[in-house]
Amino acid sequence: MPRLYIDKEFLPGYAKLEKTVQRAVDKALDMFGQHTHAGLHLEKLRNPKDQRIRTIRITDFWRGVVLAPEQGDEYLLLTVLPHDKANAFATSKKFTVNQVLGVLEVRDQTALEGFEPALAQVAGATADRLFDRVNDSDLTRLGVDKELLPIVRLLTSEDHLLALSALLPEPQYNALVALASGMSAEEAWQELSAYLVDAEPPETIDQDDLAAAIERTPDRYVSVSGPEELADILAHPFAVWRVFLHPRQRRVAYRPSHRGPVLVSGGAGTGKTVTVLHRAVFLAKRLPPGDGKDILVTTFTRGLAESLAEQLRLLVDDEAVLARIDVLNVDRFANQVVSAAEGGHPDIVDQPTYTRLWQAASRATGGALSASFLQSEWEQVILAQALPDRDAYLGCDRPGRGRPVRTHSPTRQQAWSAIAGVLDELRRFGQRTHWQVAEQAAELLAKRSAPPYRHVLVDEGQDLHPTQWRLLRRAVARGADDMFIVSDPNQRIYANQVSLARLGIEVRGRSNRLTVSYRTTHEILSWSVRMLAGLPAQGLDDAEDTLAGYHSPMHGRRPVVQPFPDRYAEQEGIVTKVREWLDAGVEPHAVGIAVRTTAKVKEIRAALRDAGIPNTAPSGVRVNTMHKMKGLEYRCVLVAGVDAGTVPASAALTPRDEDPVAHGQDLHRERCLLFVACTRARDALHLTHAGPPSPFLT
Numbered sequence: 001m002p003r004l005y006i007d008k009e010f011l012p013g014y015a016k017l018e019k020t021v022q023r024a025v026d027k028a029l030d031m032f033g034q035h036t037h038a039g040l041h042l043e044k045l046r047n048p049k050d051q052r053i054r055t056i057r058i059t060d061f062w063r064g065v066v067l068a069p070e071q072g073d074e075y076l077l078l079t080v081l082p083h084d085k086a087n088a089f090a091t092s093k094k095f096t097v098n099q100v101l102g103v104l105e106v107r108d109q110t111a112l113e114g115f116e117p118a119l120a121q122v123a124g125a126t127a128d129r130l131f132d133r134v135n136d137s138d139l140t141r142l143g144v145d146k147e148l149l150p151i152v153r154l155l156t157s158e159d160h161l162l163a164l165s166a167l168l169p170e171p172q173y174n175a176l177v178a179l180a181s182g183m184s185a186e187e188a189w190q191e192l193s194a195y196l197v198d199a200e201p202p203e204t205i206d207q208d209d210l211a212a213a214i215e216r217t218p219d220r221y222v223s224v225s226g227p228e229e230l231a232d233i234l235a236h237p238f239a240v241w242r243v244f245l246h247p248r249q250r251r252v253a254y255r256p257s258h259r260g261p262v263l264v265s266g267g268a269g270t271g272k273t274v275t276v277l278h279r280a281v282f283l284a285k286r287l288p289p290g291d292g293k294d295i296l297v298t299t300f301t302r303g304l305a306e307s308l309a310e311q312l313r314l315l316v317d318d319e320a321v322l323a324r325i326d327v328l329n330v331d332r333f334a335n336q337v338v339s340a341a342e343g344g345h346p347d348i349v350d351q352p353t354y355t356r357l358w359q360a361a362s363r364a365t366g367g368a369l370s371a372s373f374l375q376s377e378w379e380q381v382i383l384a385q386a387l388p389d390r391d392a393y394l395g396c397d398r399p400g401r402g403r404p405v406r407t408h409s410p411t412r413q414q415a416w417s418a419i420a421g422v423l424d425e426l427r428r429f430g431q432r433t434h435w436q437v438a439e440q441a442a443e444l445l446a447k448r449s450a451p452p453y454r455h456v457l458v459d460e461g462q463d464l465h466p467t468q469w470r471l472l473r474r475a476v477a478r479g480a481d482d483m484f485i486v487s488d489p490n491q492r493i494y495a496n497q498v499s500l501a502r503l504g505i506e507v508r509g510r511s512n513r514l515t516v517s518y519r520t521t522h523e524i525l526s527w528s529v530r531m532l533a534g535l536p537a538q539g540l541d542d543a544e545d546t547l548a549g550y551h552s553p554m555h556g557r558r559p560v561v562q563p564f565p566d567r568y569a570e571q572e573g574i575v576t577k578v579r580e581w582l583d584a585g586v587e588p589h590a591v592g593i594a595v596r597t598t599a600k601v602k603e604i605r606a607a608l609r610d611a612g613i614p615n616t617a618p619s620g621v622r623v624n625t626m627h628k629m630k631g632l633e634y635r636c637v638l639v640a641g642v643d644a645g646t647v648p649a650s651a652a653l654t655p656r657d658e659d660p661v662a663h664g665q666d667l668h669r670e671r672c673l674l675f676v677a678c679t680r681a682r683d684a685l686h687l688t689h690a691g692p693p694s695p696f697l698t
């Protein structure tokens, strides 16, 4: 039975074809499925670099290029191009199976041969070679093809290697880049292991086994099971994330079973959310028949949950599968549990009232303890550890808190009285915070005979509060595939420093990292990473995350920082920049503007409105606070008001003289916030400031 595979590169080309040509492609592809491939007229080429390449007629003008081994019944559709281009493409490419990784790789053999004389000429003039210090056996051990060794040995500079980037097979090029950057063969191998779908390289590699090689290359090739799947793939040619996963994403999302909770961490845009969605669908599809919602996919805010639900619908349209998955933000889930028990929604205290209560509590201590100190003691010590009473608080450890306060000291007693006053007030009004509701929901679930879900998947895990983790832990029975958590500690923008192990969520031995950014360019990424000033962040598994290996294969323009003398000039500058993007064809909703304060949001929305630029959802330019940008992405991002007085926001910082440790933590969180805003950009990042720039920019 014929088997059809598709190259990822084919899809964007397909999307651009005229509808009539698309239909002709569909018809040709149908023939593979209908076992009538004989009717496809696979044409051989004259002098191809790879004897297995054929072309097929789509129309008089368009041709498909297919890899079709003599043995077997397998066809890999590579591209559809105008006749002459298709022939040139088809004759020049050579496919090989990487001798170490076992992945299918492609090179432009004709272009490489064309380059060789020029490289030989340059090499003739010098004795220095780029890979002098690396021997042939190390190169071979890293998968460099014997046939390519002669050309590799001619390279004299990194620039020449760079010039071959589009011609060499990608894994081999990356191995060479790693070595050229000074890595040892061992270190280069660590980089390459990212290509492995399994933890270990394959034991045997059969150069002729196309199907096995394709299975090992999920980021580039996909096997199409039948006409329905083909139609589904072709219906969303730009959403390649639905079909092609990085080997590490695939390894973790499609592993038949994880023995317990799994943690996947990774920098911004490395496809954590995508991995969650694939895992959810994988788990949903293999559930025994039933009609319950057995899977919870949860995240931080309602907006993010909506976006998850939307993406889930794009990934799978089978209503029976979707019906098994609840997508709820964690507050809403807590709310549902408590409402069901109480017969009504809990009344959540609003932010200004809550802030006033803490200010009053601080006054009650005669100003000896600040409002922010008291609030943090309540949220990050008492509530975080679910301390039941005064005695528990007076004697507890306070991990993660800056200013030391001795156990049973008068300060603790004073803090407890002030905090108890706030809790009494809340009770008097019949109000609660979201975290109190989460704690209550966790307690309610603990009393139930069976937890509500079979699997819980968590996105944006870095910002959840311990009460929310306790709730989620109790929402699912302990065991295989119970919890699947993704998180980026460098994007922590709230004060919740959590150790999963301390909360009974044991991920040891099941921590995974994603390192390739699918969202943004190398230029935007490396620039944004500087915001973090090299400060390590602590992961949910208690390990330090340094973003080692985090990179992007895409390239684009460097971010621009534009100074203005005052905020009026800045507003004009913002309008001009947005217009420039819109005039260049960027859709308004693909432009995101991030600012530090809600006041600034209003100001910029007004400026855009005055300039006649639409700025309301769903189709207008999005203007939001940096906090609200979390988890989202835009083609073009403008971060405005990055001024010395605004970023970091002084209100978000514990004064240094009050608590230097807390001050340092707050400052780091402000850096993370700017990092989050900057890494929302896919193609372009522009920053503006009025007056002196934020210290984070200098």
Ligand SMILES: Nc1ncnc2c1ncn2[C@@H]1O[C@H](COP(=O)(O)OP(=O)(O)OP(=O)(O)O)[C@@H](O)[C@H]1O
Pocket: 240, 241, 244, 245, 246, 249, 266, 267, 268, 269, 270, 271, 272, 273, 274, 275, 488, 491, 517, 518, 519, 630, 631, 632, 633, 679
């Ligand atoms: N395997 C893939 N192939 C193509 N695109 C991908 C792949 N994985 C993720 N993407 C795309 O990369 C972008 C970022 O993915 P995603 O939102 O999952 O990253 P993230 O790690 O959750 O990001 P953040 O932490 O910044 O919110 C999205 O546009 C997504 O569609």
